[in-house]
Amino acid sequence: xxxxxxxxxxxxxxxxxxxxxxxxxxxxxxxxxxxxxxxxxxxxxxxxxxxxxxxxxxxxxxxxxxxxxxxxxxxxxxxxxxxxxxxxxxxxxxxxxxxxxxxxxxxxxxxxxxxxxxxxxxxxxxxxxxxxxxxxxxxxxxxxxxxxxxxxxxxxxxxxxxxxxxxxxxxxxxxxxxxxxxxxxxxxxxxxxxxxxxxxxxxxxxxxxxxxxxxxxxxxxxxxxxxxxxxxxxxxxxxxxxxxxxxxxxxxxxxxxxxxxxxxxxxxxxxxxxxxxxxxxxxxxxxxxxxxxxxxxxxxxxxxxxxxxxxxxxxxxxxxxxxxxxx
Amino acid sequence: xxxxxxxxxxxxxxxxxxxxxxxxxxxxxxxxxxxxxxxxxxxxxxxxxxxxxxxxxxxxxxxxxxxxxxxxxxxxxxxxxxxxxxxxxxxxxxxxxxxxxxxxxxxxxxxxxxxxxxxxxxxxxxxxxxxxxxxxxxxxxxxxxxxxxxxxxxxxxxxxxxxxxxxxxxxxxxxxxxxxxxxxxxxxxxxxxxxxxxxxxxxxxxxxxxxxxxxxxxxxxxxxxxxxxxxxxxxxxxxxxxxxxxxxxxxxxxxxxxxxxxxxxxxxxxxxxxxxxxxxxxxxxxxxxxxxxxxxxxxxxxxxxxxxxxxxxxxxxxxxxxxxxxxxxxxxxxxxxxx
Numbered sequence: 046x047x048x049x050x051x052x053x054x055x056x057x058x059x060x061x062x063x064x065x066x067x068x069x070x071x072x073x074x075x076x077x078x079x080x081x082x083x084x085x086x087x088x089x090x091x092x093x094x095x096x097x098x099x100x101x102x103x104x105x106x107x108x109x110x111x112x113x114x115x116x117x118x119x120x121x122x123x124x125x126x127x128x129x130x131x132x133x134x135x136x137x138x139x140x141x142x143x144x145x146x147x148x149x150x151x152x153x154x155x156x157x158x159x160x161x162x163x164x165x166x167x168x169x170x171x172x173x174x175x176x177x178x179x180x181x182x183x184x185x186x187x188x189x190x191x192x193x194x195x196x197x198x199x200x201x202x203x204x205x206x207x208x209x210x211x212x213x214x215x216x217x218x219x220x221x222x223x224x225x226x227x228x229x230x231x232x233x234x235x236x237x238x239x240x241x242x243x244x245x246x247x248x249x250x251x252x253x254x255x256x257x258x259x260x261x262x263x264x265x266x267x268x269x270x271x272x273x274x275x276x277x278x279x280x281x282x283x284x285x286x287x288x289x290x291x292x293x294x295x296x297x298x299x300x301x302x303x304x305x306x307x308x309x310x311x312x313x314x315x316x317x318x319x320x321x322x323x324x325x326x327x328x329x330x331x332x333x334x335x336x337x338x339x340x341x342x343x344x345x346x347x348x349x350x351x352x353x354x355x356x357x358x359x360x361x362x363x364x365x366x367x368x369x370x371x372x
Numbered sequence: 373x374x375x376x377x378x379x380x381x382x383x384x385x386x387x388x389x390x391x392x393x394x395x396x397x398x399x400x401x402x403x404x405x406x407x408x409x410x411x412x413x414x415x416x417x418x419x420x421x422x423x424x425x426x427x428x429x430x431x432x433x434x435x436x437x438x439x440x441x442x443x444x445x446x447x448x449x450x451x452x453x454x455x456x457x458x459x460x461x462x463x464x465x466x467x468x469x470x471x472x473x474x475x476x477x478x479x480x481x482x483x484x485x486x487x488x489x490x491x492x493x494x495x496x497x498x499x500x501x502x503x504x505x506x507x508x509x510x511x512x513x514x515x516x517x518x519x520x521x522x523x524x525x526x527x528x529x530x531x532x533x534x535x536x537x538x539x540x541x542x543x544x545x546x547x548x549x550x551x552x553x554x555x556x557x558x559x560x561x562x563x564x565x566x567x568x569x570x571x572x573x574x575x576x577x578x579x580x581x582x583x584x585x586x587x588x589x590x591x592x593x594x595x596x597x598x599x600x601x602x603x604x605x606x607x608x609x610x611x612x613x614x615x616x617x618x619x620x621x622x623x624x625x626x627x628x629x630x631x632x633x634x635x636x637x638x639x640x641x642x643x644x645x646x647x648x649x650x651x652x653x654x655x656x657x658x659x660x661x662x663x664x665x666x667x668x669x670x671x672x673x674x675x676x677x678x679x680x681x682x683x684x685x686x687x688x689x690x691x692x693x694x695x696x697x698x699x700x701x702x703x704x705x706x707x708x709x710x711x
Contacts, residue, residue, distance in 0.1 A: 119536075120559030183573075187580040195584075217529060218585060219570050302534030302571030313570045319534075323573060326435030327536025327562040329461060 096345060099338035106332070111339060117304045117320070119328070124336035126343055128304035132221065132314040133347065136296065137289040139225025139310070144233045145282055149271075151233075152240035157266050168241070175234035183298030186227045191218040191299060194226070199311065210308040217301065221314035224300030228292050232285040239284055243277035244270055276363060283355040290348050293318040317344040398425070401671055404432040405439020405452030408538050408593065409654045412475055412689050413452070416682045420674055423681075427670045436538055436562065443469065443657045449671060451657035454538025455562065456636035468660040470709065471635040472675060472702060475683075475691040476626055476653040478594040478617040479543050480604035484582050485509065489521040494608035495550035495641075495649075501528055501589060502547065503554060504568030509587060517608075524587075530569025531581045531590030536562035539575070542652035543591050546640035550649075591650075594622075595690040609649040610641050621648035622692035631698060635705070651692070658709065665711040675706045 097104075103111065107124060114125030151171070155164055195218040206212040247270050255269035271278070293316075301313020302323060317340050328334050403413075410433040417429035434442075436453040443451030444465055456471055481498065483491060497513050500506035506513060509523045533540045541562045548555040558564050572578040575596040582588040583602070594617050597604045606614040615621050628644030631637045641649045656675070662668025679699050686693035694702065 116565065118565035120561045120564050184576075187577065187584075192584050215527070217570055219572070219581060297534070297573050298577055302573065303566070303569075315571075323535040323571075324563050325437075325536075327437040327538070329437045329440050329455075329458070329562070 093345060096338055096342040100335050100342050103332060103335035103339045115306060119333050122332045126340055128306050129315050129317045129320050129340065130343065131306050133290060133316040135221060136224040136228055136300065136314065136316055137286060139222060140228035140232055140289045141282065141286060143226065143229035144236055144285060148233055148236035149240050149278060151237050152244050153266055155241050156244040157270060171234050171237050179231065179295040182227060182231060183295035186295055186299040191223055194218065194223055211310050213309045214311055216311050217313065219299055219301035219313050220311045221300065222310035224296045224314060227295045227299050228289045231292055231295060232288050235288060236281050236285040239281035240278055243274045243281060247273050276359060279359055279362065286351060287348065290351065291318055293322045297322050398428045399667060399670055400428050400430055401667060402430045402448045403450040403452060404434050404442045404448045406436045406454045406538060406654055407433040408454050408477060409452065409475055412686060412691050415685055415689060416678055420677060423677060424673065449667060453657060454652065454654045455541045456655060470658050470660050470705060472656040472658060472706065473635050473653045473694060474656055474678065475686045475693060476622050476651055477691055478622045478648050478651040479539055479591050480594050480597050480617045481589060481591055482579065482582055482597050482602045482604045483589040484586055486524060488603040491521065491605040492517045492614050493605045499547050499551035499554050502530055502568060526587040529585050529588040531572055531578050531588050532566050532569050533578055534571025534573050538562065539593055542640060543650060545638055546650045549641045598690065607649055609647050610643055611645045613645055615646060615648045617648045619687055619690065619692045621646055622651045623695055625651045626653065626698060627695040660708060661710050668709065668711045672706060672709050676703060679703050
């Protein structure tokens with residue numbers, strides 16, 4: 046009895062001792078994390094606001110025309126951003142078309158098929174690719190990739206697909222396609238690493254169930270792993286796309302920097318981020334600066350829009366697979 | 373109780389260190405602007421530290437646009453720019469801004485042709501090529517200027533700077549002076565709406581593209597072309613002479629250029645017989661009325677030193693120095709800076 050009572054008392058006193066300070070700690074932690082989370086939101090709003098202020102005169106002057114016209118003439122102060130918007134979207138699309146199959150295949154190989162001894166070295170190598178500064182990749186692009194592309198893959202593409210408008214016309218080297226390829230190289234590591242983590246988190250029960258049903262290795266990977274991880278993989282791709290839209294230095298060095306809209310991927314192009322990197326430092330007149338700020342605002346808007354679209358797409362995928370599961 | 377004491381001690385030490393640091397600190401003069409003269413400016417600051425150890429310079433090569441903005445906002449003690457400030461920008465200044473020309477450089481036309489023969493160009497052909505009207509290397513206009521050279525039946529690939537730059541400003545300034553069509557269609561700025569060609573970022577981007585693209589022609593700074601052993605064209609000047617771009621032919625251009633009293637001059641297409649026509653100067657920007665008297669005094673001392681001794685270092689770094697007569701005029705202007 047006495048022992049039990051003393052335990053009870055001690056228990057209460059422990060509770061009393063721990064109670065109020067621990068509640069304070071919880072509260073403090075909650076407020077702290079809330080403040081951090083809010084800081085991010087505030088930061089985004091501040092950036093948008095600053096861009097808006099910086100470009101308000103240009104927005105008033107050019108209005109909607111800024112988004113749909115193609116002349117970029119700092120001398121006459123005529124500014125239209127359409128070729129840059131086009132270039133940003135197309136180069137990112139090319140990059141995704143190249144990088145997504147490669148990355149997901151690499152991730153699948155690394156988690157499902159590769160012998161154990163090869164996994165870690167491969168993972169390290171891929172992560173090292175992410176650590177290469179983009180200006181180095183750009184120089185590599187100018188001096189190694191472009192001459193090679195111009196001499197071998199581009200003429201081949203022209204021979205085989207020259208009848209389509211996409212691989213038509215003279216080959217200079219610096220081009221929309223070269224820009225897309227360099228972005229692909231840059232977003233490959235992030236998509237691969239994230240995809241690998243996601244595939245690794247697929248429970249082994251899934252694979253075992255598939256094998257139990259007599260699935261081959263390919264079928265098990267396809268049905269039990271890739272399909273299961275679809276949502277996560279999609280997220281990995283979106284992360285890559287986010288990077289692709291904002292890639293600047295390396296793209297600037299290989300894309301040819303010509304504000305034009307051409308069907309042929311051999312023609313030089315231009316991106317929103319590139320024109321900012323190229324022209325911001327030496328812009329002296331007010332309207333010119335305003336227009337460059339508006340380019341920043343457009344890039345900001347496109348990034349948000351693309352992310353929203355991706356979220357929507359993700360939700361429809363989730364709903365679809367949920368209904369299929371119910372059926 | 374222990375912690376606060378420790379904190380006090382640390383605070384006291386930090387404060388003390390701060391006080392002693394400021395007491396022994398040298399005066400710091402801040403500047404920002406053009407990238408083109410950065411190598412010679414850093415050489416000057418380095419050498420000047422030996423002349424006057426009490427003052428130190430901090431120069432950020434953020435570009436001419438940035439230099440002009442910073443001096444207007446008075447966040448730096450001096451600005452630097454590859455092009456003179458426009459009237460529009462000058463009216464925004466809270467005080468009178470003086471332009472101090474320091475050194476000059478040339479813009480050369482570099483090319484990639486089989487065997488890289490010596491090439492001669494004139495205003496007409498350069499404008500024609502960059503307007504996209506002369507499309508082939510064996511164009512009769514080019515052939516007429518280069519009777520000895522074997523120019524191939526090859527497409528001309530024009531390469532220009534994609535980033536805003538003083539180099540582009542000088543080049544388009546020249547073209548606007550010699551070609552009315554260029555002036556009307558394209559004009560003159562740190563970046564323009566190019567009628568032809570592909571854009572490379574920086575001198576290295578343009579030269580990289582020219583080196584790798586057969587039939588390419590582009591423009592880069594003289595220093596860059598000589599250091600990379602690239603071929604460059606002789607250009608016919610307004611006196612009708614074909615002149616090779618060298619440091620001396622640039623100095624000859626400044627000597628014959630029409631330089632107004634505010635030093636906001638353009639030296640392209642200068643009339644001299646030996647003048648290379650595509651060249652430009654670079655400027656330091658300072659307020660005539662200095663706010664901080666001691667700092668202003670040090671800045672003036674430095675500017676005078678740069679004009680007298682600094683100019684002699686220009687040649688070693690492949691910049692063209694100002695001719696003696698212009699140096700004297702600039703020195704007189706520096707004397708007008710008030711504290």
